[in-house]
Amino acid sequence: MTTLKSLAQSAMLGSTDESLLASAIRVGIAELGGYVPVAFTGERAICGTESRPRMPERAGRLFKRMLEEEMDELLPEFLQGAAERGYIVPPETLPALLSPGRNAWHSLILPVIGERGSWLAAHNPAWDYARKREPLEAWENGTRAERVFALERIRTTDPARGREWVQTCWETDSPEDRAAFLATFAIGLSMDDEPFLEACLDDKRKEVRQAARRLLLRLETSRFVKRMWTRVKLIVRVRSSFLNKGTLEVTLPEELDSAAKRDGVGELALPKKMGEKASRLAQLIALTPPVLWSREFNRSPDRWIAMALTCEWKEPLLLGWQMAAIGTADADWAESLILLWMTQEEAQSFLDMNALSALVPLLRAEKIEGWVTSIEPGVSDTRSTRAIALLEMYHRPWTANLSRWVVKSVQQQSTVFHQRLLQALPGFARWMPPELSDEFSQGWEDEPGSGWNKKIGSFLQILKFRNEIKSSLEEQSS
Amino acid sequence: MSSITAEEAKALAPDLASLKAAQELADICHWVSLGANEAALWGECKGSAQKPYKVQVDLSNRGFACTCPSRKSPCKHVLGLMLLASASPTILKDATPPAWVSEWLEKRTDQTSDHAGQAEPDTASSQSRQKDAARRAARREKLVAAGLETLDLWLKDLIRQGLAFAQSAPASFWEQQSARLVDAQLPGAARMVREMQDIPGASPNWTEILLLKMARLHLLIQAYRRLESLPEPSRTDVRTLLGWTINRKELILSSPALSDDWLVVAQTLEEDETSGLRTQINWLWGKTSRKPAQLILFAFRTRPFEDHLFPGLTLRGDLVYFPGAYPLRAVFKSYRGLESTFVPAGFPNFLAFLDAYSTALGLNPWLEHFPVVLEHVTIERLETNWLLCDGENQAIPISPRSHCWELFSLSGGHPLTVFGLWDGFSFFPMTAWENERFVRL
Numbered sequence: 001m002t003t004l005k006s007l008a009q010s011a012m013l014g015s016t017d018e019s020l021l022a023s024a025i026r027v028g029i030a031e032l033g034g035y036v037p038v039a040f041t042g043e044r045a046i047c048g049t050e051s052r053p054r055m056p057e058r059a060g061r062l063f064k065r066m067l068e069e070e071m072d073e074l075l076p077e078f079l080q081g082a083a084e085r086g087y088i089v090p091p092e093t094l095p096a097l098l099s100p101g102r103n104a105w106h107s108l109i110l111p112v113i114g115e116r117g118s119w120l121a122a123h124n125p126a127w128d129y130a131r132k133r134e135p136l137e138a139w140e141n142g143t144r145a146e147r148v149f150a151l152e153r154i155r156t157t158d159p160a161r162g163r164e165w166v167q168t169c170w171e172t173d174s175p176e177d178r179a180a181f182l183a184t185f186a187i188g189l190s191m192d193d194e195p196f197l198e199a200c201l202d203d204k205r206k207e208v209r210q211a212a213r214r215l216l217l218r219l220e221t222s223r224f225v226k227r228m229w230t231r232v233k234l235i236v237r238v239r240s241s242f243l244n245k246g247t248l249e250v251t252l253p254e255e256l257d258s259a260a261k262r263d264g265v266g267e268l269a270l271p272k273k274m275g276e277k278a279s280r281l282a283q284l285i286a287l288t289p290p291v292l293w294s295r296e297f298n299r300s301p302d303r304w305i306a307m308a309l310t311c312e313w314k315e316p317l318l319l320g321w322q323m324a325a326i327g328t329a330d331a332d333w334a335e336s337l338i339l340l341w342m343t344q345e346e347a348q349s350f351l352d353m354n355a356l357s358a359l360v361p362l363l364r365a366e367k368i369e370g371w372v373t374s375i376e377p378g379v380s381d382t383r384s385t386r387a388i389a390l391l392e393m394y395h396r397p398w399t400a401n402l403s404r405w406v407v408k409s410v411q412q413q414s415t416v417f418h419q420r421l422l423q424a425l426p427g428f429a430r431w432m433p434p435e436l437s438d439e440f441s442q443g444w445e446d447e448p449g450s451g452w453n454k455k456i457g458s459f460l461q462i463l464k465f466r467n468e469i470k471s472s473l474e475e476q477s478s
Numbered sequence: 479m480s481s482i483t484a485e486e487a488k489a490l491a492p493d494l495a496s497l498k499a500a501q502e503l504a505d506i507c508h509w510v511s512l513g514a515n516e517a518a519l520w521g522e523c524k525g526s527a528q529k530p531y532k533v534q535v536d537l538s539n540r541g542f543a544c545t546c547p548s549r550k551s552p553c554k555h556v557l558g559l560m561l562l563a564s565a566s567p568t569i570l571k572d573a574t575p576p577a578w579v580s581e582w583l584e585k586r587t588d589q590t591s592d593h594a595g596q597a598e599p600d601t602a603s604s605q606s607r608q609k610d611a612a613r614r615a616a617r618r619e620k621l622v623a624a625g626l627e628t629l630d631l632w633l634k635d636l637i638r639q640g641l642a643f644a645q646s647a648p649a650s651f652w653e654q655q656s657a658r659l660v661d662a663q664l665p666g667a668a669r670m671v672r673e674m675q676d677i678p679g680a681s682p683n684w685t686e687i688l689l690l691k692m693a694r695l696h697l698l699i700q701a702y703r704r705l706e707s708l709p710e711p712s713r714t715d716v717r718t719l720l721g722w723t724i725n726r727k728e729l730i731l732s733s734p735a736l737s738d739d740w741l742v743v744a745q746t747l748e749e750d751e752t753s754g755l756r757t758q759i760n761w762l763w764g765k766t767s768r769k770p771a772q773l774i775l776f777a778f779r780t781r782p783f784e785d786h787l788f789p790g791l792t793l794r795g796d797l798v799y800f801p802g803a804y805p806l807r808a809v810f811k812s813y814r815g816l817e818s819t820f821v822p823a824g825f826p827n828f829l830a831f832l833d834a835y836s837t838a839l840g841l842n843p844w845l846e847h848f849p850v851v852l853e854h855v856t857i858e859r860l861e862t863n864w865l866l867c868d869g870e871n872q873a874i875p876i877s878p879r880s881h882c883w884e885l886f887s888l889s890g891g892h893p894l895t896v897f898g899l900w901d902g903f904s905f906f907p908m909t910a911w912e913n914e915r916f917v918r919l
């Protein structure tokens with residue numbers, strides 16, 4: 001029998017049949033017109049009911065737009081806002097949201113996908129992470145990334161169980177796996193983890209010992225911290241008199257004892273090359289929570305830094321404190337070290353400039369506000385220039401006053417930095433309070449139009465969009 | 479001075495043979511002398527006679543003359559000169575015309591001014607306008623016939639070479655044929671050829687789809703050749719498909735309208751990069767009439783479309799369908815936007831839908847996309863294929879190029895209502911309703 005298929009086959013490698021096209025139309029139209037569906041006999045998959053409400057419709061539409069226009073940088077804020085209110089996303093957005101390109105956001109995505117999301121993920125191996133399965137199952141059968149992810153999830157709700165999981169297969173897992181698993185202990189870290197972490201200091205593998213040390217540093221009452229503190233107190237001492245505010249005396253031992261070596265002194269990598277003794281000092285400081293210095297001696301970080309600057313060991317001391325401040329997320333020490341960078345031209349050579357960006361997010365928004373808003377018009381000294389540079393690195397929510405100061409400065413060209421601030425304005429829009437978008441639409445010299453600066457345009461656009469997001473999530477869910 | 483374009487020269491050609499011959503003559507090696515100024519083009523072309531032919535073109539009104547004995551007007555020499563001038567305007571410029579050219583031009587100027595001085599200019603011009611229109615129409619019919627001739631050859635060639643060739647053919651293979659059809663004032667046929675380009679390799683049954691598309695083009699050529707013997711609706715279908723336009727104003731005045739609430743169920747946008755023409759296709763669905771309609775809008779580059787339509791919008795208005803055996807394309811006589819919306823009523827099962835499709839295809843065999851609303855369907859997966867399933871467990875394939883995952887996710891395994899296009903092979907979903915909610919896919 002002649003079918004469209006048989007005709008296509010005979011035409012595949014060429015045909016001299018002059019009437020082939022005429023036959024094709026006759027047969028083709030007859031076939032199309034006589035199309036018969038097939039009976040479906042496969043299995044059906046039906047999703048269960050949702051326990052949580054769908055986000056308000058306007059929020060859903062905005063969300064779809066963000067996905068379509070790939071406004072990925074605004075997504076985390078949106079997902080977080082939705083999760084805080086217990087909302088789930090519209091189901092048709094799930095394939096785009098779950099797409100593998102958004103790997104880093106799994107913890108942001110999972111709370112908003114609902115039953116439908118896990119149901120859908122079970123049908124596509126690329127979305128396996130979103131499948132609804134017991135974390136234990138993922139832990140026992142998953143890849144390393146899946147196991148880490150399962151561990152992270154269990155650490156948020158039941159840290160002790162997470163620790164038990166890791167301990168159970170500790171002997172058989174590879175050193176790389178063990179180090180990766182230990183890193184998840186940063187979630188829900190407590191003194192309950194301390195005995196296990198202390199034992200890890202004797203692990204054969206360096207990466208495991210380092211991971212354990214990073215965690216122990218954050219447990220002030222751990223045996224590790226106690227040993228470190230005893231050690232450094234003997235080495236760094238303050239000599240005070242009535243005449244001066246105090247000087248630092250450093251006496252380094254010639255040899256490291258085995259206990260110090262076990263605690264990692266000598267093993268910690270430094271970002272700068274130093275002499276052997278200086279390096280040892282920097283490591284000792286870096287492995288000690290910096291809060292102890294200010295608390296135990298009742299001296300502010302600023303005082304310690306001032307004393308260090310007059311000491312011949314200032315370089316290892318400052319570098320050590322910087323590393324310790326980052327390792328323990330110590331805002332006080334971060335602020336004092338940043339202040340040093342802002343006020344001392346030579347601070348560049350003591351601090352690790354590459355790690356400055358790790359220090360900046362530790363700053364409190366009010367602190368930056370204070371530094372920046374005190375810049376006087378016409379002044380462009382090191383301090384004010386660097387305060388402006390901080391703004392560009394501070395990727396955390398800003399205060400209203402700081403935002404207002406920056407916008408006014410651009411509008412009124414009231415500081416020497418207005419051009420630089422104008423250029424950076426679109427980037428700032430992500431961190432300013434979105435409810436100020438109406439206020440910030442006012443006061444510009446140009447009207448929107450031909451002469452309108454593009455930077456101002458995109459700044460307002462981003463800020464207004466964030467405000468839309470915020471208000472849309474606050475609407476009553478339908 | 480208004481320079482001559484190749485398109486203009488092509489449009490003037492009396493037949494394809496003249497044009498081909500002229501294209502060969504558009505080479506300076508055939509010319510003894512060549513010249514041009516603001517008023518005219520001229521040249522002496524070597525021919526079969528002893529003396530070269532004297533060829534001249536009046537640029538002010540496109541008058542022409544040639545000393546060759548050909549009865550064709552314009553002859554290949556005139557066309558050749560025009561093509562040469564359009565291709566290399568720098569060769570032909572600012573020359574002083576020889577006596578035979580200036581004399582001819584003077585004579586023509588006298589004639590034209592005499593003509594302008596005659597009485598009753600209104601009737602004369604209206605008559606000549608009518609004559610012009612008739613001449614233009616006749617010229618177009620000629621161009622079209624020639625264009626379809628080349629298309630027929632091209633289709634036969636492709637069958638002779640084999641469909642396998644289509645998969646490895648360079649883009650120019652399709653583009654050149656499509657451009658030739660545009661030149662022959664056949665934009666509709668040109669579009670069909672362009673669309674063929676994307677078929678090879680796109681689906682497992684691409685050879686069947688390509689063959690059917692070719693067969694449809696072949697049928698179109700056949701139908702045009704015996705246009706007079708076709709019933710009126712089919713005649714309109716053929717002419718519309720080939721690219722004749724219908725005057726919308728006249729249509730609205732002369733045809734009955736269908737009043738209903740119309741929901742814009744889907745919208746697509748295409749942009750032609752070279753011309754900047756944007757085409758917006760809107761699919762409408764009538765609430766009471768339960769009929770589909772296709773509303774096409776055009777705009778250039780960043781200009782807005784005449785009407786602001788978007789998916790999900792409901793309009794109450796009078797719609798006039800373009801004539802045809804299975805009318806789909808339509809235009810609004812009048813409309814206003816409505817606040818309320820509705821979920822369109824569609825076919826209850828696939829057998830009813832396929833029955834309607836079969837009828838439509840019988841009326842218009844060129845119907846490539848059958849718009850359809852299907853109620854109470856589920857989306858199923860069989861290995862890597864997606865299926866649409868009705869309440870009676872009958873399944874049809876979903877186009878793998880559509881947003882299958884989005885539709886599947888939206889359904890959650892539960893039945894919903896969908897709108898999409900059926901091309902006889904698979905269903906392309908464009909919109910779905912989750913209860914009352916309109917979801918664009």
